[in-house]
Every structure is written in structure tokens, then in C-alpha cells.
């Protein structure tokens with residue numbers, strides 16, 4: 046476990062830069078992580094997805110892509126446009142949630 | 150008379166019915182199991198069929214013979230559950246049953262119809278699956294005749310039943326084609342929506358080398374949108390493509406449509422329930438167990454078994470208005486067949502990821518956690534007998550239902566401490 050300073054907040058992260066506690070998250074941190082992911086500005090649509098994921102996280106784990114599309118009404122294509130290359134993983138990281146994982 | 154109605158007589162439903170028939174007073178309780186299938190399938194055995202290691206007869210039994218005398222088995226299809234009236238409407242034959250308590254154990258099924266291109270003219274020709282008995286048999290026939298080429302295993306999306314089965318399939322395929330003398334003519338590739346074949350840190354560190362040694366390629370972060378059955382390629386939402394000669398798909402897994410019709414499911418028709426007690430947050434007389442439940446643990450027979458043990462202890466208290474004392478921890482215990490007569494074993498729960506060590510006896514084993522051994526392979530093969538003769542009957546194994554930290558190594562080889570486990 047390592048700590049990292051984002052926008053002046055000290056947070057705990059894993060090797061891939063995912064927050065270890067969703068409670069340490071805030072919107073400034075989200076913007077900072079988004080920039081690291083190459084998303085310069087978070088639009089209202091980005092925020093809609095991020096908020097929906099935080100509200101529907103189970104055990105601190107982000108919902109799956111299918112759950113996100115059903116819950117937000119956005120299509121998978123739109124999610125890929127908002128969060129290019131692996132939206133499930135990117136949204137999870139920006140929303141301060143655990144990365145989508147298997148059992149091993 | 151009070152009625153306990155169990156929907157689905159698979160792994161979870163059968164174990165719960167048989168256990169409760171011994172625990173509940175038969176003059177007060179009527180236990181009914183409804184299932185549309187009159188055959189019980191030992192699904193873990195499907196993995197071995199494509200390689201000619203198991204036959205159809207190894208994995209099926211008539212359901213009727215598996216229930217204790219006190220359990221009423223009713224072959225019928227669940228059409229819709231009416232939680233207002235506490236009734237279940239059945240079709241084939243059409244009938245309505247009332248219940249005092251309901252256990253939903255209708256499992257998860259593959260849905261190739263959810264990915265364009267799968268269920269078309271190449272289905273069961275160049276596109277196969279091994280999550281159903283028919284699929285596994287068709288694939289066995291295909292593999293016997295196959296001359297080699299690019300074999301791609303693709304997981305469409307998670308969660309899937311037995312999340313390690315696709316990896317086991319690939320490792321067995323490596324062994325199988327070597328035995329056939331055509332391994333150098335076969336390219337094996339695993340295409341997954343996750344960030345790698347192993348995503349948990351300790352498992353990834355200890356097992357990452359396995360696939361590489363066996364010459365199995367991994368394409369991570371691949372979210373398949375459609376399959377082009379003529380060009381024989383998988384196409385992802387971000388336009389990545391993977392070509393194949395033989396595709397073994399693990400289609401989207403979903404709960405039964407009856408769950409959706411009853412308004413009880415999430416987007417994948419899995420039933421949200423309390424993760425420790427399996428009770429529905431909306432309907433205090435409704436429970437969901439096994440693969441049908443939306444729980445943050447694996448969809449596996451071992452989970453269904455440990456869950457059933459916790460559930461029955463709770464249920465006999467709950468019906469008398471007592472608190473449910475047994476809190477299920479998400480315990481899963483899965484063998485991972487790795488080919489050449491060896492297997493791995495993983496043991497984990499909601500909070501603890503798979504760790505190395507020995508099982509079930511600390512320091513002794515004989516089974517090895519997160520490490521290949523022949524003992525694990527024999528454990529996996531022996532398990533079929535245990536399933537039919539011990540588990541389904543509702544007998545107990547001398548193993549605790551909740552996960553134990555005894556025998557697990559929380560110190561890395563170099564003395565590095567796995568901090569998140571020590572907590």
C-alpha cells in the first residue's frame with residue numbers, strides 16, 4: 046500500500062493507482078485522476094456516470110459495464126467515447142472504487 | 150401446514166431441501182421443490198467432456214432419486230412469482246402454488262442470444278461453448294476431429310459461473326493437444342474483459358507465469374460487441390479485433406427470465422439479497438441462494454454448498470422469530486485444473502483474496518493452496534463422488550462452512566507481509 050497526494054489530499058492507493066477507500070474520494074480527486082487517464086475535462090455526462098457508479102457500488106466495487114448502461118441509459122458505445130479504452134476500469138478509478146476483478 | 154417452496158432443484162435447491170427435511174417437523178411443514186428439468190447435471194464435469202475425460206453418463210442423474218423422502222418434487226416451469234399474494238404461477242403444467250416462505254435457487258444460464266453473431270449459422274460449427282451438456286458434447290466431437298489452428302476462448306462479460314473454468318479449459322487444451330501430438334499447430338488465446346487472466350494481486354504474482362509457460366496468450370480489456378461468424382473474428386466496442394479458427398465462447402450469464410418477469414432481478418436477472426443471510430430486502434419471506442443471488446462472491450457450487458449450510462441453520466430460527474446468527478462470509482473453495490494431472494486450489498471469501506498455504510489441515514494439507522499439485526487434481530476428481538453421495542444428500546463434509554485463516558500464509562516468501570490480510 047502506498048499513499049499519494051492528489052490536489053492536496055493524501056489518499057491510499059494500490060499499485061495501479063486505484064483508491065483503497067472510497068471514503069477518501071472527492072470531486073477534486075476525481076478530476077485529478079481523470080487527467081491522469083487523459084480526460085482533461087469531466088463533462089456533465091461524465092459526472093452522471095461517476096455518480097451513478099458511486100451510488101450503486103457493492104462492497105466498494107464498481108458496477109459492471111452492463112449495469113452502468115442499464116442504470117444510466119447511455120449506450121456502451123457512448124461509454125467508450127466518454128472513457129476511451131476500457132470504460133469500466135476507468136470509471137472505477139475516477140470514481141474512487143475498486144477495479145472490476147475476477148475471483149483470482 | 151406451512152409451505153416452504155423452493156424454485157430450482159439444482160445444487161443449492163437440492164441441498165437446502167434435503168437438509169431442511171431433516172430439520173423441520175414434517176407434521177408442520179411441507180417442502181416442495183419445482184424444477185423444469187427432471188435431470189440433475191453435475192456442471193463441474195462439463196469441463197472434462199470436451200477432452201474425452203468424462204462422458205454424458207458421468208454428469209447426469211434423474212433428479213427424482215436425489216431428494217429425501219420428505220421432499221415433494223414437482224417437475225414444472227416457474228412462470229412468474231407474485232410476492233404480493235405469496236404465490237408462484239407455474240406453466241407446463243399450469244398451476245398456482247402458495248407459499249409461506251420462498252427460496253429462489255434457479256441458477257444462472259448462458260445467453261448466447263445477447264451477443265450478435267454467436268447464435269447464427271456457425272453456432273456449434275466454428276463457435277462452441279462448454280457451459281451446457283449439449284455444448285460440451287458437441288465440442289468434444291469437434292476437438293477430436295480438429296487439425297489445429299487458432300483456438301480462442303472468450304468470456305463475454307462477468308459474472309460467470311465458475312470464473313476459473315475458462316482458464317481450466319485452456320490449460321487442459323494445452324495438455325490435450327500435446328497428447329494428440331498437434332500442439333505446435335495450435336495457438337491458444339484467452340480474451341477477457343478484465344485487465345488480465347489473474348486480477349487479485351497475490352494470485353497474479355504466483356500464477357502469472359503458468360499461462361506463459363504453457364504458451365497461452367492473453368488479450369485483456371477486450372469487451373466484445375459482436376462476432377463476425379463469416380470473417381471468424383471477435384469485434385470489441387473499441388474496434389479491437391481478434392481472429393479465430395475455433396471460438397469457445399463463455400456467453401453472458403444471466404438469471405432466469407422468470408425473475409425478470411416477477412420484477413425481482415437486477416439488470417442480469419440476479420436477485421439482490423442480504424449477503425450474510427440471503428433474505429430479500431423487500432420481501433422478508435423470500436430468499437435467494439446459489440447462482441441466482443446477486444452476491445459479491447463467485448458463482449460456484451462450493452459457494453452454494455457453504456451458503457446452504459448457513460442458510461438452513463438460520464432458517465429454522467427465523468421461522469420462529471429468532472435472530473439469524475450465522476452470517477455467511479462469501480466462502481468459496483475451488484479447484485483449478487491445470488493439465489498434466491495437476492490442479493490448483495483457491496479458498497477465499499468476501500474479504501480475503503486467495504492466499505497460498507495448505508488445506509484443510511494447516512501445514513499438512515494434503516491440498517496445496519495457490520500452488521499446483523497432484524493431490525489437488527485427485528481432490529477435483531474425487532469431488533464428483535462427494536457431490537452425488539454426500540453434498541446433494543445434505544450431509545456435511547468435515548470442513549467448516551465459514552472460511553478459516555488457519556493454514557494460510559499471510560507472509561510472502563521473502564518475509565513481505567500482505568498487509569490487507571493481516572487487518
Ligand SMILES: Cc1cc2nc3c(=O)[nH]c(=O)nc-3n(C[C@H](O)[C@H](O)[C@H](O)COP(=O)(O)OP(=O)(O)OC[C@H]3O[C@@H](n4cnc5c(N)ncnc54)[C@H](O)[C@@H]3O)c2cc1C
Nearest residue numbers: 157159160161185192193227255256311439440449450451
Ligand atoms: C462448466 C462449468 C464448470 C463448473 N465448475 C465448477 C467447479 O469446479 N466448482 C464449483 O464449485 N462450481 C463449478 N461450477 C458452478 C456450479 O455448477 C454452479 O455454481 C452450481 O451448480 C450453482 O447451483 P445453483 O443451485 O445455484 O444452480 P443450478 O445448479 O444451475 O440449478 C438451477 C436449477 O433451476 C432450474 N430452473 C431455472 N429456471 C427455472 C424455471 N423458470 N422453472 C423451473 N426450474 C428452473 C434449472 O433447471 C436448474 O435445475 C461450474 C459450472 C459450469 C457451467
